[in-house]
Amino acid sequence: MKKKILLGLLPFWDPQIPPLGLACIKSYLQHHGWQVKAVDANLEIQFRELYDQYYKILAEFVPNDHQGNLFNIGNQVLRNHLMIHFNASTTGKRDQKYRELVRVLVEKTFFTYINEGFIDALDNIIGQFYPRLKSYVLEMLEREQPEVLGLSVYGDTFPASLAAFHWAKKWNPSIQTVMGGGIFADQLAPGSLNLDYFVQRTHTVIDKIIIGEGEVLMLELLQGSLNPARKIYSLKDIQGKYMNLAGAVVPDFSDFDLGYYPHLAHYGARSCPFQCKFCSETINWGKYRKKNVNQTVQELIRLQRRYSYQLFLLTDSSLNPIISELSRAFIEAGVTIYWDGFLRADRHACSTENTMLWRKGGFYRAKLGLESGSQRMLDLMNKRITTAQSRETLAALAYAGIKTTTFWLLGFPGETEQDFQETLDFIEACKDYIYEADCNAFNYYLTGQANSRDWQKNNRGVLLYPEWATELLLSQTWILDCHPSREIAYQRLNRFIRHCQKLGIPNPYSLKDVFQADERWKNLHKNAVPSIMTLKNTDTYVDENRHVKTLAFAENKVKDEGDWF
Secondary structure, three states, rough: OOEEEEEOOOOOOOOOOOOOHHHHHHHHHOOOOOOOEEHHHHHHHHHHHHHHHHHHHHHHOOOHHHHHOHHHHHHHHHHHHHHHHHHHHHHOOOEEEHHHHHHHHHHHOOOOOOOOOOHHHHHHHHEEEEEEEEHHHHHHHHHHHHOEEEEOOOOOHHHHHHHHHHHHHOOOOEEEEEEEEEEOOOOOOOOOOOHHHHHHHHHOOOOOEEEEOOOOHHHHHHHHOOOOOOOOOOOHHHOOOOHHHHHHHOOOOOOOHHHOOOOOOEOOOOOOOOOOOOOOOOHHOOOOOEEEHHHHHHHHHHHHHOOOOEEEEEEOOOOOOOOHHHHHHHHHHOOOOEEEEEEEOOHHOOHHHHHHHHHHHEEEEEEEEEOOOOOOOEEEEEEEOOOOHHHHHHHHHOOOOEEEEEEEOOOOOOOHHHHHHHHHHHHHHHHHOOEEEEEEEEEOOOOOOOOOOHHHHHHOEEEOOOOOHHHHHHHOOOEEOOOOOHHHHHHHHHHHHHHHHHHHOOOOOHHHHHHHHHHHHHHHHHOOOOOHHHOOOOOOOOOOHHHHHOOOOOOOOOOOOOOOO
Protein backbone atom coordinates (compact mmCIF):
# COMPACT_ATOMS: atom_id res chain seq x y z
CA MET A 1 0.00 0.00 0.00
CA LYS A 2 1.15 3.55 -0.74
CA LYS A 3 2.28 5.68 2.18
CA LYS A 4 0.10 8.39 3.67
CA ILE A 5 1.71 11.81 3.28
CA LEU A 6 1.25 14.93 5.41
CA LEU A 7 2.36 18.24 3.91
CA GLY A 8 2.54 21.41 5.99
CA LEU A 9 3.42 25.09 6.22
CA LEU A 10 4.15 26.20 9.78
CA PRO A 11 4.28 29.69 11.37
CA PHE A 12 5.06 32.37 10.64
CA TRP A 13 3.93 33.08 7.10
CA ASP A 14 1.45 35.81 6.17
CA PRO A 15 -1.64 33.95 4.88
CA GLN A 16 -2.47 36.18 1.91
CA ILE A 17 -2.97 33.04 -0.22
CA PRO A 18 -3.29 29.35 0.62
CA PRO A 19 0.07 27.54 0.24
CA LEU A 20 0.25 27.12 -3.53
CA GLY A 21 3.33 24.90 -3.47
CA LEU A 22 1.68 22.40 -1.13
CA ALA A 23 -1.54 22.47 -3.16
CA CYS A 24 0.39 21.74 -6.37
CA ILE A 25 2.37 18.87 -4.86
CA LYS A 26 -0.76 17.44 -3.24
CA SER A 27 -2.74 17.39 -6.49
CA TYR A 28 0.22 15.95 -8.41
CA LEU A 29 0.79 13.12 -5.93
CA GLN A 30 -2.93 12.38 -5.65
CA HIS A 31 -3.08 12.18 -9.44
CA HIS A 32 -0.51 9.38 -9.15
CA GLY A 33 -2.46 7.52 -6.49
CA TRP A 34 -1.01 8.77 -3.21
CA GLN A 35 -3.06 9.79 -0.17
CA VAL A 36 -2.12 13.33 0.85
CA LYS A 37 -3.26 15.79 3.52
CA ALA A 38 -2.12 19.45 3.53
CA VAL A 39 -2.24 21.89 6.45
CA ASP A 40 -1.50 25.58 6.95
CA ALA A 41 -0.82 26.28 10.62
CA ASN A 42 -0.72 30.03 9.97
CA LEU A 43 -4.52 30.13 10.13
CA GLU A 44 -4.43 29.12 13.79
CA ILE A 45 -5.48 32.03 16.02
CA GLN A 46 -3.32 30.73 18.89
CA PHE A 47 -0.18 31.46 16.87
CA ARG A 48 -1.41 34.72 15.35
CA GLU A 49 -2.09 36.06 18.86
CA LEU A 50 1.54 35.54 19.88
CA TYR A 51 2.75 37.04 16.61
CA ASP A 52 0.71 40.19 17.28
CA GLN A 53 1.95 40.38 20.88
CA TYR A 54 5.58 40.08 19.79
CA TYR A 55 5.25 42.97 17.36
CA LYS A 56 3.33 45.01 19.91
CA ILE A 57 6.31 44.73 22.26
CA LEU A 58 8.71 45.69 19.46
CA ALA A 59 6.56 48.74 18.71
CA GLU A 60 6.54 49.75 22.39
CA PHE A 61 10.29 49.47 22.98
CA VAL A 62 11.83 50.48 19.64
CA PRO A 63 11.76 54.26 19.03
CA ASN A 64 9.30 55.23 16.33
CA ASP A 65 11.97 56.71 14.08
CA HIS A 66 13.87 53.38 14.15
CA GLN A 67 10.93 51.08 13.41
CA GLY A 68 10.83 51.42 9.63
CA ASN A 69 8.29 49.03 8.14
CA LEU A 70 8.10 47.10 11.39
CA PHE A 71 6.34 44.03 9.98
CA ASN A 72 9.00 43.62 7.29
CA ILE A 73 12.23 44.06 9.20
CA GLY A 74 10.89 42.81 12.53
CA ASN A 75 10.65 39.30 11.09
CA GLN A 76 14.47 39.14 11.09
CA VAL A 77 14.37 39.45 14.87
CA LEU A 78 11.42 37.11 15.34
CA ARG A 79 12.74 34.29 13.16
CA ASN A 80 16.20 34.35 14.74
CA HIS A 81 14.81 34.66 18.26
CA LEU A 82 12.62 31.62 17.61
CA MET A 83 15.61 29.66 16.34
CA ILE A 84 17.99 30.44 19.20
CA HIS A 85 15.26 29.79 21.78
CA PHE A 86 14.57 26.32 20.39
CA ASN A 87 18.24 25.40 20.08
CA ALA A 88 19.10 26.81 23.50
CA SER A 89 16.22 24.89 25.09
CA THR A 90 17.24 21.68 23.29
CA THR A 91 20.86 21.93 24.40
CA GLY A 92 20.15 23.45 27.82
CA LYS A 93 22.19 26.56 27.04
CA ARG A 94 19.76 29.38 27.78
CA ASP A 95 22.47 31.32 29.59
CA GLN A 96 23.86 34.85 29.53
CA LYS A 97 25.21 34.33 26.01
CA TYR A 98 21.68 33.54 24.89
CA ARG A 99 20.37 36.80 26.35
CA GLU A 100 23.27 38.70 24.82
CA LEU A 101 22.38 37.26 21.42
CA VAL A 102 18.76 38.41 21.76
CA ARG A 103 20.13 41.89 22.40
CA VAL A 104 22.40 41.64 19.33
CA LEU A 105 19.51 40.51 17.11
CA VAL A 106 17.47 43.58 17.99
CA GLU A 107 20.33 46.07 17.91
CA LYS A 108 21.64 44.85 14.52
CA THR A 109 18.16 45.34 13.04
CA PHE A 110 16.76 48.43 14.75
CA PHE A 111 20.05 50.08 15.77
CA THR A 112 18.79 51.00 19.19
CA TYR A 113 19.70 50.00 22.77
CA ILE A 114 17.36 47.59 24.56
CA ASN A 115 17.15 46.87 28.28
CA GLU A 116 16.72 43.65 30.24
CA GLY A 117 12.98 44.19 30.61
CA PHE A 118 12.59 44.28 26.83
CA ILE A 119 14.48 41.00 26.47
CA ASP A 120 12.29 39.38 29.14
CA ALA A 121 9.07 40.59 27.48
CA LEU A 122 10.07 39.23 24.06
CA ASP A 123 11.36 35.96 25.51
CA ASN A 124 8.12 35.40 27.37
CA ILE A 125 6.20 35.41 24.07
CA ILE A 126 8.63 32.93 22.48
CA GLY A 127 8.37 30.75 25.58
CA GLN A 128 4.59 30.50 25.06
CA PHE A 129 4.92 29.70 21.36
CA TYR A 130 6.72 26.36 21.46
CA PRO A 131 4.38 24.53 23.89
CA ARG A 132 1.44 25.60 21.72
CA LEU A 133 3.21 24.52 18.55
CA LYS A 134 4.22 21.16 20.04
CA SER A 135 0.64 20.39 21.04
CA TYR A 136 -0.57 21.37 17.57
CA VAL A 137 2.03 19.24 15.76
CA LEU A 138 1.54 16.15 17.94
CA GLU A 139 -2.25 16.37 17.68
CA MET A 140 -1.91 16.66 13.90
CA LEU A 141 0.38 13.63 13.71
CA GLU A 142 -1.90 11.55 15.92
CA ARG A 143 -4.93 12.51 13.86
CA GLU A 144 -3.41 11.92 10.42
CA GLN A 145 -0.97 9.08 11.24
CA PRO A 146 1.33 9.92 8.30
CA GLU A 147 4.28 7.82 7.22
CA VAL A 148 5.85 10.82 5.47
CA LEU A 149 6.00 14.39 6.80
CA GLY A 150 6.94 17.04 4.24
CA LEU A 151 7.32 20.68 5.26
CA SER A 152 7.66 23.65 2.93
CA VAL A 153 10.20 25.90 4.63
CA TYR A 154 11.03 29.59 4.25
CA GLY A 155 13.21 31.84 6.39
CA ASP A 156 10.31 32.87 8.60
CA THR A 157 9.01 29.29 9.05
CA PHE A 158 12.45 27.74 9.55
CA PRO A 159 12.51 27.52 13.38
CA ALA A 160 8.99 26.09 13.74
CA SER A 161 9.66 23.57 10.96
CA LEU A 162 12.89 22.39 12.57
CA ALA A 163 11.08 21.93 15.89
CA ALA A 164 8.30 19.97 14.16
CA PHE A 165 10.82 17.59 12.58
CA HIS A 166 12.36 16.98 16.03
CA TRP A 167 8.99 16.19 17.60
CA ALA A 168 7.91 14.00 14.67
CA LYS A 169 10.97 11.80 15.02
CA LYS A 170 10.33 11.39 18.76
CA TRP A 171 6.67 10.61 18.02
CA ASN A 172 7.61 7.94 15.49
CA PRO A 173 11.29 7.32 14.71
CA SER A 174 10.33 5.53 11.47
CA ILE A 175 8.46 8.50 9.96
CA GLN A 176 10.21 9.83 6.86
CA THR A 177 10.86 13.57 7.16
CA VAL A 178 11.29 15.63 3.98
CA MET A 179 12.18 19.34 3.79
CA GLY A 180 11.76 21.62 0.78
CA GLY A 181 10.84 25.23 0.09
CA GLY A 182 12.21 28.65 -0.72
CA ILE A 183 14.83 28.64 2.03
CA PHE A 184 17.07 26.65 -0.31
CA ALA A 185 17.10 29.56 -2.74
CA ASP A 186 18.88 31.91 -0.33
CA GLN A 187 19.55 31.18 3.34
CA LEU A 188 20.41 27.50 2.74
CA ALA A 189 21.39 27.73 -0.92
CA PRO A 190 23.34 24.83 -2.44
CA GLY A 191 27.08 25.31 -2.08
CA SER A 192 26.72 27.58 0.95
CA LEU A 193 28.42 27.13 4.29
CA ASN A 194 24.98 27.40 5.88
CA LEU A 195 23.63 24.34 4.06
CA ASP A 196 26.65 22.20 4.94
CA TYR A 197 26.39 23.12 8.62
CA PHE A 198 22.62 22.65 8.65
CA VAL A 199 22.83 19.15 7.16
CA GLN A 200 25.46 18.19 9.72
CA ARG A 201 23.40 19.46 12.66
CA THR A 202 20.05 17.96 11.58
CA HIS A 203 21.05 14.55 10.20
CA THR A 204 19.05 12.71 12.87
CA VAL A 205 15.75 14.57 12.33
CA ILE A 206 15.60 15.38 8.60
CA ASP A 207 15.86 12.40 6.26
CA LYS A 208 15.65 14.03 2.83
CA ILE A 209 15.94 17.52 1.35
CA ILE A 210 14.35 18.54 -1.95
CA ILE A 211 15.75 21.66 -3.61
CA GLY A 212 13.80 23.47 -6.31
CA GLU A 213 10.64 22.37 -8.14
CA GLY A 214 9.07 19.73 -5.94
CA GLU A 215 6.38 17.73 -7.74
CA VAL A 216 8.49 15.32 -9.82
CA LEU A 217 11.23 15.02 -7.20
CA MET A 218 8.75 14.20 -4.43
CA LEU A 219 7.01 11.60 -6.58
CA GLU A 220 10.25 9.89 -7.53
CA LEU A 221 11.39 9.93 -3.90
CA LEU A 222 8.17 8.20 -2.82
CA GLN A 223 8.46 5.69 -5.67
CA GLY A 224 12.00 4.83 -4.63
CA SER A 225 13.46 5.97 -7.95
CA LEU A 226 16.12 8.22 -6.41
CA ASN A 227 19.47 7.13 -5.01
CA PRO A 228 18.65 6.19 -1.39
CA ALA A 229 22.22 6.95 -0.31
CA ARG A 230 21.78 10.63 -1.06
CA LYS A 231 20.22 13.11 1.37
CA ILE A 232 19.79 16.13 -0.93
CA TYR A 233 17.96 15.92 -4.25
CA SER A 234 17.64 18.51 -7.01
CA LEU A 235 16.80 18.53 -10.70
CA LYS A 236 20.26 17.10 -11.41
CA ASP A 237 19.11 13.86 -9.79
CA ILE A 238 16.33 13.47 -12.37
CA GLN A 239 18.42 14.57 -15.35
CA GLY A 240 16.93 18.08 -15.33
CA LYS A 241 13.42 16.75 -15.88
CA TYR A 242 11.35 19.88 -15.32
CA MET A 243 7.66 19.71 -14.57
CA ASN A 244 5.65 19.57 -17.81
CA LEU A 245 3.36 22.56 -17.28
CA ALA A 246 1.13 21.50 -20.17
CA GLY A 247 0.18 18.42 -18.16
CA ALA A 248 0.12 20.05 -14.74
CA VAL A 249 -2.75 19.16 -12.44
CA VAL A 250 -4.89 22.01 -11.08
CA PRO A 251 -3.87 22.81 -7.45
CA ASP A 252 -5.99 21.19 -4.75
CA PHE A 253 -6.95 23.70 -2.04
CA SER A 254 -9.66 21.55 -0.46
CA ASP A 255 -7.78 21.02 2.83
CA PHE A 256 -7.52 24.76 3.62
CA ASP A 257 -10.08 27.05 5.25
CA LEU A 258 -10.36 29.35 2.25
CA GLY A 259 -12.61 31.86 3.98
CA TYR A 260 -9.53 33.26 5.71
CA TYR A 261 -7.48 34.15 2.62
CA PRO A 262 -8.16 37.32 0.61
CA HIS A 263 -6.89 35.67 -2.61
CA LEU A 264 -6.81 32.27 -4.18
CA ALA A 265 -3.57 31.43 -6.02
CA HIS A 266 -2.44 29.99 -9.34
CA TYR A 267 0.31 30.43 -11.93
CA GLY A 268 0.82 30.66 -15.68
CA ALA A 269 4.60 30.29 -15.75
CA ARG A 270 7.59 29.35 -13.63
CA SER A 271 10.98 31.03 -13.23
CA CYS A 272 11.80 34.36 -14.89
CA PRO A 273 13.14 35.53 -18.27
CA PHE A 274 15.31 38.14 -16.50
CA GLN A 275 18.17 38.03 -13.96
CA CYS A 276 18.23 40.98 -11.58
CA LYS A 277 21.43 40.77 -9.54
CA PHE A 278 19.76 40.54 -6.12
CA CYS A 279 17.19 37.90 -7.14
CA SER A 280 17.16 34.10 -6.65
CA GLU A 281 14.18 33.24 -8.87
CA THR A 282 16.13 31.66 -11.74
CA ILE A 283 18.53 29.99 -9.32
CA ASN A 284 15.58 28.25 -7.66
CA TRP A 285 13.35 27.42 -10.64
CA GLY A 286 15.79 27.05 -13.51
CA LYS A 287 14.75 27.88 -17.05
CA TYR A 288 11.67 29.99 -17.77
CA ARG A 289 8.58 28.01 -18.84
CA LYS A 290 5.00 29.09 -19.46
CA LYS A 291 1.69 27.38 -20.06
CA ASN A 292 -0.52 27.91 -23.05
CA VAL A 293 -2.65 30.93 -22.12
CA ASN A 294 -5.92 29.15 -22.88
CA GLN A 295 -4.87 26.40 -20.47
CA THR A 296 -4.24 29.00 -17.74
CA VAL A 297 -7.63 30.65 -18.34
CA GLN A 298 -9.51 27.35 -18.24
CA GLU A 299 -7.72 26.33 -15.06
CA LEU A 300 -8.60 29.64 -13.38
CA ILE A 301 -12.23 29.24 -14.44
CA ARG A 302 -12.29 25.75 -12.94
CA LEU A 303 -10.81 27.03 -9.68
CA GLN A 304 -13.26 29.93 -9.59
CA ARG A 305 -16.24 27.63 -10.02
CA ARG A 306 -14.91 25.05 -7.56
CA TYR A 307 -14.12 27.47 -4.73
CA SER A 308 -16.33 30.52 -5.54
CA TYR A 309 -13.36 32.92 -5.61
CA GLN A 310 -13.10 35.80 -8.04
CA LEU A 311 -9.78 37.26 -6.86
CA PHE A 312 -6.55 35.38 -7.59
CA LEU A 313 -2.88 36.04 -7.10
CA LEU A 314 -0.83 34.75 -10.02
CA THR A 315 2.56 33.86 -8.61
CA ASP A 316 4.47 34.20 -11.91
CA SER A 317 7.67 36.20 -11.45
CA SER A 318 6.62 38.37 -14.41
CA LEU A 319 3.26 38.50 -16.22
CA ASN A 320 4.65 40.55 -19.10
CA PRO A 321 5.10 37.66 -21.54
CA ILE A 322 1.44 36.59 -21.23
CA ILE A 323 -0.59 39.49 -19.87
CA SER A 324 -2.14 40.83 -23.12
CA GLU A 325 -2.92 37.36 -24.44
CA LEU A 326 -4.33 36.37 -21.05
CA SER A 327 -6.56 39.45 -20.97
CA ARG A 328 -7.91 38.82 -24.47
CA ALA A 329 -8.64 35.20 -23.59
CA PHE A 330 -10.68 36.22 -20.55
CA ILE A 331 -12.61 38.78 -22.56
CA GLU A 332 -13.38 36.18 -25.24
CA ALA A 333 -14.43 33.65 -22.57
CA GLY A 334 -16.95 36.16 -21.19
CA VAL A 335 -15.96 35.28 -17.62
CA THR A 336 -14.80 37.80 -15.03
CA ILE A 337 -11.94 36.75 -12.80
CA TYR A 338 -9.76 39.37 -11.14
CA TRP A 339 -6.04 38.64 -10.85
CA ASP A 340 -3.03 40.18 -9.16
CA GLY A 341 0.48 39.61 -10.38
CA PHE A 342 4.05 40.79 -10.76
CA LEU A 343 4.61 43.12 -13.70
CA ARG A 344 7.73 44.58 -15.22
CA ALA A 345 7.74 48.31 -16.00
CA ASP A 346 8.62 47.90 -19.67
CA ARG A 347 7.52 49.90 -22.73
CA HIS A 348 4.33 47.87 -23.20
CA ALA A 349 3.19 48.72 -19.69
CA CYS A 350 3.52 52.43 -20.55
CA SER A 351 0.56 52.18 -22.96
CA THR A 352 -2.91 53.16 -21.77
CA GLU A 353 -4.29 51.12 -24.65
CA ASN A 354 -2.62 48.06 -23.17
CA THR A 355 -3.53 48.81 -19.56
CA MET A 356 -7.19 49.30 -20.52
CA LEU A 357 -7.12 45.93 -22.28
CA TRP A 358 -5.66 44.34 -19.16
CA ARG A 359 -8.22 46.05 -16.93
CA LYS A 360 -11.10 44.73 -19.06
CA GLY A 361 -9.49 41.29 -18.92
CA GLY A 362 -9.58 41.31 -15.11
CA PHE A 363 -6.10 42.60 -14.16
CA TYR A 364 -6.60 43.88 -10.62
CA ARG A 365 -3.23 44.83 -9.18
CA ALA A 366 0.27 45.17 -10.61
CA LYS A 367 3.06 44.25 -8.22
CA LEU A 368 5.95 46.32 -9.56
CA GLY A 369 9.57 45.82 -8.57
CA LEU A 370 10.61 49.38 -9.35
CA GLU A 371 13.42 49.18 -6.76
CA SER A 372 14.89 52.68 -7.25
CA GLY A 373 14.20 56.12 -8.69
CA SER A 374 17.84 56.40 -9.73
CA GLN A 375 18.74 55.25 -13.23
CA ARG A 376 22.29 54.61 -12.10
CA MET A 377 21.05 52.13 -9.49
CA LEU A 378 18.68 50.40 -11.92
CA ASP A 379 21.62 49.83 -14.23
CA LEU A 380 23.77 48.48 -11.39
CA MET A 381 20.97 46.06 -10.48
CA ASN A 382 20.65 44.92 -14.10
CA LYS A 383 16.94 45.81 -14.02
CA ARG A 384 16.94 46.72 -17.74
CA ILE A 385 14.25 49.36 -17.28
CA THR A 386 14.35 53.15 -17.12
CA THR A 387 12.93 55.58 -14.59
CA ALA A 388 10.88 57.09 -17.43
CA GLN A 389 9.30 53.68 -18.07
CA SER A 390 8.55 53.36 -14.35
CA ARG A 391 6.77 56.73 -14.30
CA GLU A 392 4.77 56.05 -17.44
CA THR A 393 3.86 52.54 -16.29
CA LEU A 394 2.47 53.88 -13.01
CA ALA A 395 0.45 56.55 -14.82
CA ALA A 396 -0.94 54.13 -17.42
CA LEU A 397 -1.95 51.53 -14.83
CA ALA A 398 -3.54 54.11 -12.53
CA TYR A 399 -5.47 55.57 -15.48
CA ALA A 400 -7.04 52.14 -15.99
CA GLY A 401 -7.74 51.94 -12.23
CA ILE A 402 -5.38 49.00 -11.69
CA LYS A 403 -3.79 49.06 -8.24
CA THR A 404 -0.04 49.57 -8.20
CA THR A 405 1.87 47.89 -5.41
CA THR A 406 5.45 49.12 -5.66
CA PHE A 407 8.54 47.46 -4.18
CA TRP A 408 11.71 49.41 -3.42
CA LEU A 409 15.19 48.15 -2.58
CA LEU A 410 17.32 50.39 -0.39
CA GLY A 411 21.02 50.12 0.35
CA PHE A 412 22.01 48.16 -2.76
CA PRO A 413 25.83 48.17 -3.05
CA GLY A 414 26.96 51.50 -4.41
CA GLU A 415 23.78 53.46 -3.59
CA THR A 416 24.69 57.06 -2.69
CA GLU A 417 22.71 59.68 -0.84
CA GLN A 418 21.92 61.29 -4.18
CA ASP A 419 20.59 58.00 -5.55
CA PHE A 420 18.37 57.62 -2.51
CA GLN A 421 17.12 61.20 -2.81
CA GLU A 422 16.22 60.54 -6.44
CA THR A 423 14.05 57.65 -5.21
CA LEU A 424 12.24 59.92 -2.75
CA ASP A 425 11.76 62.55 -5.46
CA PHE A 426 10.41 59.94 -7.86
CA ILE A 427 7.84 58.74 -5.32
CA GLU A 428 6.72 62.28 -4.58
CA ALA A 429 6.24 63.03 -8.27
CA CYS A 430 4.19 59.82 -8.76
CA LYS A 431 2.38 59.67 -5.42
CA ASP A 432 -1.16 59.66 -6.88
CA TYR A 433 -0.31 56.75 -9.15
CA ILE A 434 1.03 54.55 -6.34
CA TYR A 435 -1.51 52.41 -4.47
CA GLU A 436 1.06 51.24 -1.92
CA ALA A 437 4.81 51.43 -1.37
CA ASP A 438 6.73 48.61 0.28
CA CYS A 439 10.47 48.81 0.87
CA ASN A 440 13.21 46.47 1.98
CA ALA A 441 16.87 46.88 2.79
CA PHE A 442 19.27 44.93 0.60
CA ASN A 443 20.05 41.40 1.80
CA TYR A 444 23.16 39.53 0.73
CA TYR A 445 23.67 35.77 0.48
CA LEU A 446 26.95 34.00 -0.16
CA THR A 447 25.18 31.91 -2.81
CA GLY A 448 21.71 31.87 -4.34
CA GLN A 449 21.51 35.37 -5.88
CA ALA A 450 22.23 36.01 -9.54
CA ASN A 451 25.26 38.14 -8.55
CA SER A 452 26.40 36.18 -5.47
CA ARG A 453 29.49 34.81 -7.18
CA ASP A 454 30.76 38.23 -8.28
CA TRP A 455 30.26 39.72 -4.84
CA GLN A 456 31.96 36.72 -3.25
CA LYS A 457 34.97 37.07 -5.57
CA ASN A 458 35.66 40.45 -4.01
CA ASN A 459 35.73 38.86 -0.52
CA ARG A 460 33.39 41.50 0.79
CA GLY A 461 31.11 39.24 2.84
CA VAL A 462 31.41 39.59 6.62
CA LEU A 463 29.38 38.03 9.44
CA LEU A 464 26.53 40.13 10.82
CA TYR A 465 26.28 38.21 14.09
CA PRO A 466 29.17 36.90 16.26
CA GLU A 467 30.79 33.68 15.09
CA TRP A 468 29.96 32.00 18.41
CA ALA A 469 26.27 32.53 17.65
CA THR A 470 26.28 29.96 14.81
CA GLU A 471 25.53 27.09 17.18
CA LEU A 472 22.28 28.74 18.29
CA LEU A 473 21.29 30.35 14.98
CA LEU A 474 22.02 27.17 12.98
CA SER A 475 22.87 29.42 10.02
CA GLN A 476 24.71 32.68 9.71
CA THR A 477 23.90 35.99 8.03
CA TRP A 478 26.48 37.83 5.97
CA ILE A 479 26.55 41.46 4.90
CA LEU A 480 28.74 43.17 2.34
CA ASP A 481 31.59 45.26 3.68
CA CYS A 482 30.95 48.15 1.32
CA HIS A 483 29.03 51.38 0.97
CA PRO A 484 26.31 51.92 2.03
CA SER A 485 26.63 50.16 5.36
CA ARG A 486 23.74 48.18 6.84
CA GLU A 487 23.08 50.98 9.32
CA ILE A 488 22.86 53.59 6.56
CA ALA A 489 20.54 51.32 4.56
CA TYR A 490 18.21 51.00 7.54
CA GLN A 491 18.33 54.74 8.20
CA ARG A 492 17.21 55.24 4.61
CA LEU A 493 14.46 52.71 5.11
CA ASN A 494 13.14 54.74 8.05
CA ARG A 495 13.35 57.94 6.03
CA PHE A 496 11.53 56.24 3.15
CA ILE A 497 8.66 55.21 5.45
CA ARG A 498 8.31 58.71 6.89
CA HIS A 499 8.38 60.23 3.40
CA CYS A 500 5.56 57.97 2.21
CA GLN A 501 3.53 58.69 5.33
CA LYS A 502 3.91 62.41 4.70
CA LEU A 503 2.71 61.92 1.12
CA GLY A 504 -0.23 59.79 2.21
CA ILE A 505 0.98 56.66 0.40
CA PRO A 506 -0.03 53.60 2.43
CA ASN A 507 1.67 50.26 3.05
CA PRO A 508 -1.31 48.32 4.44
CA TYR A 509 -1.04 45.24 6.65
CA SER A 510 -4.37 44.92 8.46
CA LEU A 511 -7.82 44.67 6.86
CA LYS A 512 -8.57 48.16 8.19
CA ASP A 513 -5.45 49.48 6.45
CA VAL A 514 -6.45 47.76 3.20
CA PHE A 515 -9.95 49.25 3.39
CA GLN A 516 -8.53 52.75 3.83
CA ALA A 517 -6.05 52.21 0.98
CA ASP A 518 -8.89 51.05 -1.29
CA GLU A 519 -10.95 54.13 -0.42
CA ARG A 520 -8.00 56.40 -1.25
CA TRP A 521 -7.52 54.66 -4.61
CA LYS A 522 -11.22 54.94 -5.43
CA ASN A 523 -11.17 58.67 -4.70
CA LEU A 524 -8.08 59.19 -6.87
CA HIS A 525 -9.13 57.23 -9.97
CA LYS A 526 -12.48 56.99 -11.77
CA ASN A 527 -11.67 53.56 -13.15
CA ALA A 528 -10.55 52.15 -9.79
CA VAL A 529 -10.93 48.38 -9.42
CA PRO A 530 -13.43 47.13 -6.80
CA SER A 531 -12.30 47.03 -3.19
CA ILE A 532 -10.91 43.79 -1.87
CA MET A 533 -13.87 43.60 0.55
CA THR A 534 -16.29 43.67 -2.38
CA LEU A 535 -14.51 40.77 -4.05
CA LYS A 536 -14.21 38.87 -0.77
CA ASN A 537 -18.00 38.50 -0.76
CA THR A 538 -18.36 35.13 -2.51
CA ASP A 539 -22.16 35.54 -2.69
CA THR A 540 -21.87 38.35 -5.26
CA TYR A 541 -20.57 38.01 -8.81
CA VAL A 542 -18.73 41.19 -9.84
CA ASP A 543 -18.20 41.99 -13.53
CA GLU A 544 -17.71 45.78 -13.57
CA ASN A 545 -14.50 45.33 -15.59
CA ARG A 546 -16.61 44.69 -18.69
CA HIS A 547 -17.99 48.24 -18.47
CA VAL A 548 -14.84 50.30 -17.84
CA LYS A 549 -14.81 53.51 -19.90
CA THR A 550 -11.91 55.10 -21.75
CA LEU A 551 -11.33 58.61 -20.41
CA ALA A 552 -10.90 61.48 -22.84
CA PHE A 553 -7.50 62.65 -21.56
CA ALA A 554 -5.80 59.28 -22.04
CA GLU A 555 -2.64 59.31 -24.11
CA ASN A 556 -1.38 56.18 -25.83
CA LYS A 557 2.36 55.94 -25.23
CA VAL A 558 3.20 52.88 -27.34
CA LYS A 559 2.15 51.93 -30.86
CA ASP A 560 4.46 49.03 -31.63
CA GLU A 561 3.58 45.74 -29.89
CA GLY A 562 6.78 43.96 -30.93
CA ASP A 563 8.39 41.16 -28.96
CA TRP A 564 8.35 41.10 -25.17
CA PHE A 565 12.01 40.30 -24.81
